[in-house]
Amino acid sequence: xxxxxxxxxxxxxxxxxxxxxxxxxxxxxxxxxxxxxxxxxxxxxxxxxxxxxxxxxxxxxxxxxxxxxxxxxxxxxxxxxxxxxxxxxxxxxxxxxxxxxxxxxxxxxxxxxxxxxxxxxxxxxxxxxxxxxxxxxxxxxxxxxxxxxxxxxxxxxxxxxxxxxxxxxxxxxxxxxxxxxxxxxxxxxxxxxxxxxxxxxxxxxxxxxxxxxxxxxxxxxxxxxxxxxxxxxxxxxxxxxxxxxxxxxxxxxxxxxxxxxxxxxxxxxxxxxxxxxxxxxxxxxxxxxxxxxxxxxxxxxxxxxxxxxxxxxxxxxxxxxxxxxxxxxxxxxxxxxxxxxxx
Amino acid sequence: xxxxxxxxxxxxxxxxxxxxxxxxxxxxxxxxxxxxxxxxxxxxxxxxxxxxxxxxxxxxxxxxxxxxxxxxxxxxxxxxxxxxxxxxxxxxxxxxxxxxxxxxxxxxxxxxxxxxxxxxxxxxxxxxxxxxxxxxxxxxxxxxxxxxxxxxxxxxxxxxxxxxxxxxxxxxxxxxxxxxxxxxxxxxxxxxxxxxxxxxxxxxxxxxxxxxxxxxxxxxxxxxxxxxxxxxxxxxxxxxxxxxxxxxxxxxxxxxxxxxxxxxxxxxxxxxxxxxxxxxxxxxxxxxxxxxxxxxxxxxxxxxxxxxxxxxxxxxxxxxxxxxxxxxxxxxxxxxxxxxxxx
DNA sequence: GTTAGCACTCACGCTAAAAGAGTGCTAACG
DNA sequence: CGTTAGCACTCTTTTAGCGTGAGTGCTAAC
Numbered sequence: 017x018x019x020x021x022x023x024x025x026x027x028x029x030x031x032x033x034x035x036x037x038x039x040x041x042x043x044x045x046x047x048x049x050x051x052x053x054x055x056x057x058x059x060x061x062x063x064x065x066x067x068x069x070x071x072x073x074x075x076x077x078x079x080x081x082x083x084x085x086x087x088x089x090x091x092x093x094x095x096x097x098x099x100x101x102x103x104x105x106x107x108x109x110x111x112x113x114x115x116x117x118x119x120x121x122x123x124x125x126x127x128x129x130x131x132x133x134x135x136x137x138x139x140x141x142x143x144x145x146x147x148x149x150x151x152x153x154x155x156x157x158x159x160x161x162x163x164x165x166x167x168x169x170x171x172x173x174x175x176x177x178x179x180x181x182x183x184x185x186x187x188x189x190x191x192x193x194x195x196x197x198x199x200x201x202x203x204x205x206x207x208x209x210x211x212x213x214x215x216x217x218x219x220x221x222x223x224x225x226x227x228x229x230x231x232x233x234x235x236x237x238x239x240x241x242x243x244x245x246x247x248x249x250x251x252x253x254x255x256x257x258x259x260x261x262x263x264x265x266x267x268x269x270x271x272x273x274x275x276x277x278x279x280x281x282x283x284x285x286x287x288x289x290x291x292x293x294x295x296x297x298x299x300x301x302x303x304x305x306x307x308x309x310x311x312x313x314x315x316x317x318x319x320x321x322x323x324x325x326x327x328x329x330x331x332x333x334x335x336x337x338x339x340x341x342x343x344x345x346x347x348x349x350x351x352x353x354x355x356x357x358x359x
Numbered sequence: 360x361x362x363x364x365x366x367x368x369x370x371x372x373x374x375x376x377x378x379x380x381x382x383x384x385x386x387x388x389x390x391x392x393x394x395x396x397x398x399x400x401x402x403x404x405x406x407x408x409x410x411x412x413x414x415x416x417x418x419x420x421x422x423x424x425x426x427x428x429x430x431x432x433x434x435x436x437x438x439x440x441x442x443x444x445x446x447x448x449x450x451x452x453x454x455x456x457x458x459x460x461x462x463x464x465x466x467x468x469x470x471x472x473x474x475x476x477x478x479x480x481x482x483x484x485x486x487x488x489x490x491x492x493x494x495x496x497x498x499x500x501x502x503x504x505x506x507x508x509x510x511x512x513x514x515x516x517x518x519x520x521x522x523x524x525x526x527x528x529x530x531x532x533x534x535x536x537x538x539x540x541x542x543x544x545x546x547x548x549x550x551x552x553x554x555x556x557x558x559x560x561x562x563x564x565x566x567x568x569x570x571x572x573x574x575x576x577x578x579x580x581x582x583x584x585x586x587x588x589x590x591x592x593x594x595x596x597x598x599x600x601x602x603x604x605x606x607x608x609x610x611x612x613x614x615x616x617x618x619x620x621x622x623x624x625x626x627x628x629x630x631x632x633x634x635x636x637x638x639x640x641x642x643x644x645x646x647x648x649x650x651x652x653x654x655x656x657x658x659x660x661x662x663x664x665x666x667x668x669x670x671x672x673x674x675x676x677x678x679x680x681x682x683x684x685x686x687x688x689x690x691x692x693x694x695x696x697x698x699x700x701x702x
Numbered sequence: 703g704t705t706a707g708c709a710c711t712c713a714c715g716c717t718a719a720a721a722g723a724g725t726g727c728t729a730a731c732g
Numbered sequence: 733c734g735t736t737a738g739c740a741c742t743c744t745t746t747t748a749g750c751g752t753g754a755g756t757g758c759t760a761a762c
Contacts, residue, residue, distance in 0.1 A: 042755050055705050060756065078712045078755050117523070117581075157498045159512060163701060167510055167520065169502060175520050177510065178460065181701055238460075253596050254614035271597035358506060358524055385724050398736050403725065421724050421743045 019069075019090070025050060026062050027071055028095040031083045035331045038262070040080030085296040085330065088308070092293055092334050101339045108134070109344050113351065120144055120173055120352055125249045127324060127348050132252020135337055137328035138274060139251040142281050144172050144321040144352065146207045146244030154198045154236060161185050166232065168239040170207065172316070173356045176243045180235035184228055193225055194232050202236060207244040210237050246285075246322065248277035255328075262329035266306045273303040274327070284311055284323035291342050296330045308332050312342045314349030316356060324348060362412075362433070368393060369405050370414055371438040374426045378674045381605070383423030428639040428673065431651070435636055435677050444682045451477070452687050456694065463487055463516055463695055468592045470667060470691050475595020478680050480671035481617060482594040485624050487515050487664040487695065489550045489587030497541045497579060504528050509575065511582040513550065515659065516699045519586045523578035527571055536568055537575050545579060550587040553580050589665065591620035598671075605672035609649045616646040617670070627654055627666035634685050639673045651675050655685045657692030659699060667691060 019027065029050050033041045043056040043063065050059075063081050066072045071087035074080070083091065112130035115123055124141045132139035153169040162185055167177040182190070201218055202210075215237055219226050253274055260267050273279060283299060291312035297305045310332070311325030324345045326337065362370065372393050376384045386399040386406065393402075406424050409415045414430035417423070426434065455473035458466055467484045475482035496512040505528055510520040525533070544561050545553075558580055562569050596617055603610050616622060626642060634655035640648045653675070654668030667688045669680065 040755095044755080056755095057705055057707090057757095058703085061704085064757075074756085076712060077757095078710085078753095080755070117521070117578075119521075153500060153502060153508075155498065155500045155508075155510075157496060157510065157512070159496060160701075165496075165498075165510070165512060165518060167498075167500065167508070169500070169508060173522070175508060175522070177518050177520055178462070179516070179518070180460065235460075252618075254611060254618060257600075257611045257614060268597060268600040271600055275595075275597060358503075383724090387724080399724095400726095400736055400738090401734085404735090407726075417725085419743060421722095421741085423724065 019066075022052070022054075023062055023066060024095055025052065026059060027066055027083075027087060028091060030063075030066075030072060030081055031087060031091045031095070032335075034082050035333055038331060040075055040082050042080035045080065083331075085298065088295045088330060088334070089298075092295070092338075096335045096338075098339070099335075101343050105340065106343060109340065109347065113344065113347060115351075118355075119175065120355070121247065121249070123348065123351055123355070124322070124324070125251075127344065128249040128251035130251075131324065131326060131341070131344060132255060134340065135326050135328070136252075136255050136258055137326040137332065137337075138253055138255055138270075139324070139326045140274070140280050140284065141249045141324040141348075142284050142322045143247045143249070144174070144316055145246050145285075146170065146172065146174070148319065149174070149207050149243065151202050151205050151207065151240065154202055156191055156194055156232070158186055158191070164191075164232075166235050166239060168236065168243060170243050172321075173352075174243045176239040178235050178239055180231050182228065182231055190228055194229065197222070197229065197233065198236070207240050210240040212237075246281050248280045250274060259329045262331060263306050266303060269303040270307060270327070273301065283309065284325055287311065287313075288320075289313075291338070291345070293334065293338065306330060308334075310334070310338055310341050312345035314345045314352065316349060316353045321349075321352075362409075365395070365397075366405055366409060367438055368395065369402060370409055370426075370430060371434060373406075373409075373415060373424055374430060374434040374438070375678075377425050378676055381674060383418055383425050385423035388423065426674075428641065431638045431673060431677070432641075435638070435681075439678045439681075441682070442678075444686050448683065449686060452683065452690060456687065456691060458694075461698075462518065463698070464590065464592070466691060466694055466698070467665070467667070468594075470687060471592040471594035473594075474667065474669060474684070474687055475598060477683065478669050478671070479595075479598050479601055480669040480675065480680075481596055481598055481613075482667070482669045483617070483623050483627065484592045484667040484691075485627050485665045486590045486592070487517070487659055488589050488628075489513065489515065489517070491662065492517070492550050492586070494545050494548050494550065494583065497545055499534055499537055499575070501529055501534070507534075507575075509578050509582060511579065511586060513586050515664075516695075517586045519582045521578050521582055523574050525571065525574055533571060537572065540565070540572065540576065541579070550583050553583040555580075589624050591623045593617060602672045605674060606649050609646060612646040613650060613670070616644065626652065627668055630654065630656075631663075632656075634681070634688070636677065636681065649673060651677075653677070653681055653684050655688035657688045657695065659692060659696045664692075664695075 029046055030041050033049060043059040046059050047056050063072060070084055071090055072081040073084050113127050115126055121143055124143055128139045128141045149170045149172040152171045155167040157165040159165050159179060162182045163179055164186060165177055165179050169175050219230060219233060222229055253271060256267055256271055263270055279301060294309040299309060307327050308330045309325055309327050311323050313320050313323045315321060326341060369389060372389050373384050376392060386402040389402050390399050406415060410424060413427055414433055415424040416427050418425060456470050458469055464486055467486055471482045471484045492513045492515040495514045498510040500508040502508050505525045506522055507529060508520055508522050512518050562573060565572055596614060599610055599614055606613055622644060637652040642652060650670050651673045652668055652670050654666050656663050656666045658664060669684060
């Protein structure tokens with residue numbers, strides 16, 4: 017649907033004014049905000065048409081207009097000025113997420129926290145997907161007479177460790193056997209190839225050693241599962257209270273939604289574009305029907321590996337937050353790539 | 360201050376009714392809730408005296424009474440029936456926190472989450488203090504030509520690991536040197552002995568090797584710091600919205616308070632008793648002035664090592680939640696002790 | 703197509719009145 | 733003297749009424 021230039025100007029002004037104030041905006045207010053030499057009546061006519069087209073709505077008959085989700089969508093797609101990010105903001109973001117010698121998890125946790133503070137929204141991020149990751153290294157460290165620690169390192173730089181317990185006293189031949197199994201069956205293996213089926217054939221092939229090795233082998237498998245699971249890092253839940261009225265009764269549902277990692281990682285993984293904006297009910301989660309999500313995906317070594325996003329009310333400041341989220345996400349990608357390739 | 364038996368009955372009834380409904384309770388309501396054969400006028404007289412003593416107050420002249428913080432305090436200390444926990448509740452708690460083969464962190468995170476769900480409050484827990492912990496084991500695992508992973512295990516079962524980078528290519532003699540340093544200077548050392556002063560003397564004593572060893576040694580020190588830092592596990596922030604009206608304007612402050620770990624760990628560490636209840640402003644944090652905290656401390660091998668607590672409105676259901684928190688905390692202590700001693 | 707003008711709608715704020723809940727006090731009672 | 737019935741009193745809450753103002757939609761003229 018194409019709009020006349022004047023309609024676009026008006027729509028943009030309504031959206032921007034409503035984002036700023038949270039109040040319905042009327043024709044006279046627009047008149048002064050707009051550098052257009054028409055009367056308020058004309059604006060009223062235009063607004064009536066915009067309402068008929070579904071871009072604006074009235075809370076009640078004698079109030080100003082507020083944007084519908086479609087209105088926001090049109091604004092984001094066509095009207096929003098994509099001004100480049102201010103240098104000072106860039107600097108601030110760079111400073112905000114710089115962490116030396118940190119694990120991917122720590123970097124992303126920091127990014128969520130920082131993004132939340134910067135945007136006054138709730139922020140989420142997912143750790144790099146383990147989809148294409150392989151097992152880079154497995155180490156066994158004896159700890160007690162029957163316990164040892166298994167450490168697993170993936171090609172994506174994720175470290176997972178676990179204490180595991182043997183049914184019999186440890187001895188050096190067992191450990192040697194374990195390393196043999198590791199070398200022959202685990203090293204270099206994609207994480208998602210380690211399912212129960214593979215494990216069973218592996219255990220079967222071990223013959224007499226199977227009994228003593230099972231705890232170790234299954235520990236490795238658990239670690240692989242853990243390393244593969246994308247974690248969701250959360251920040252700024254308290255910011256939901258900041259826009260409480262905008263969320264209405266869904267505020268609680270929203271908070272509750274945030275604490276469950278699974279749906280969030282679905283939400284973030286759902287879009288394949290470089291970045292994505294979901295306005296109100298555009299995403300399938302009814303807990304988010306009064307919220308908008310701005311998300312971007314970061315790349316590691318050129319591969320799309322995870323996402324960072326913010327969740328705010330539908331009247332979120334798209335124009336200035338979208339570039340920030342994108343910039344920060346790109347930066348995180350670079351940071352992770354760099355951390356990973358520092359051999 | 361001793362109260363007559365009848366006053367105590369009335370106070371208890373007011374507290375319990377207000378906890379249940381959140382509405383000020385009047386003399387007639389009490390009459391039916393109480394199995395006392397007196398008139399409402401008598402109750403009014405008693406309530407007036409209780410108000411004069413500071414245990415009750417009126418939101419306004421013609422409303423019923425609500426408990427003051429002192430009222431809650433008297434109730435918790437003297438009136439609250441300490442009925443033993445229901446078997447089914449015990450069962451539920453046991454099921455809720457059972458995790459096999461889990462790290463202390465995971466157990467405590469799960470405990471917070473579960474406790475929050477069970478009590479409809481925000482729940483917090485702290486990981487075992489590293490105060491008396493020593494370094495049990497340090498392992499170096501080469502990963503790349505110049506990077507290696509250092510793994511540290513403490514006597515309290517905490518595992519911390521970190522990838523660290525050398526300035527020169529790794530070789531076996533360096534690794535051997537590192538293990539020598541570890542053996543002579545780190546193993547068995549209390550975590551809190553590892554400060555910058557010790558490190559400097561250590562580095563100084565290394566002579567020519569100092570330059571190449573510094574990254575590793577300082578990585579160990581960072582890991583020790585990390586292992587010593589008590590972490591705060593959070594659960595159920597969304598439950599704050601559940602009692603929003605009770606928190607009043609402090610709801611946001613409360614949420615914001617929760618996300619900072621430091622003050623919470625102070626709050627929890629502050630009490631030396633086995634368990635503790637802080638009502639309203641009894642704790643020093645003004646963000647909690649409309650909240651009550653129920654906390655208990657868990658022991659590992661008989662030592663007080665950490666805490667678990669819930670934070671709710673002052674009209675929290677003390678009688679039924681206190682035993683739950685205590686039971687769960689004891690259980691977590693047992694679980695951690697057991698996990699730790701399973702050599 | 704634009705604009706001035708005007709009637710109309712509806713939320714909002716204010717006031718007044720009525721309802722309701724609950725108290726405190728007084729006087730009588732056992 | 734503690735207890736109780738009765739009642740006046742206080743203060744919140746609810747309801748209704750009414751003007752005000754913001755903002756619209758429509759019509760007729762430009």
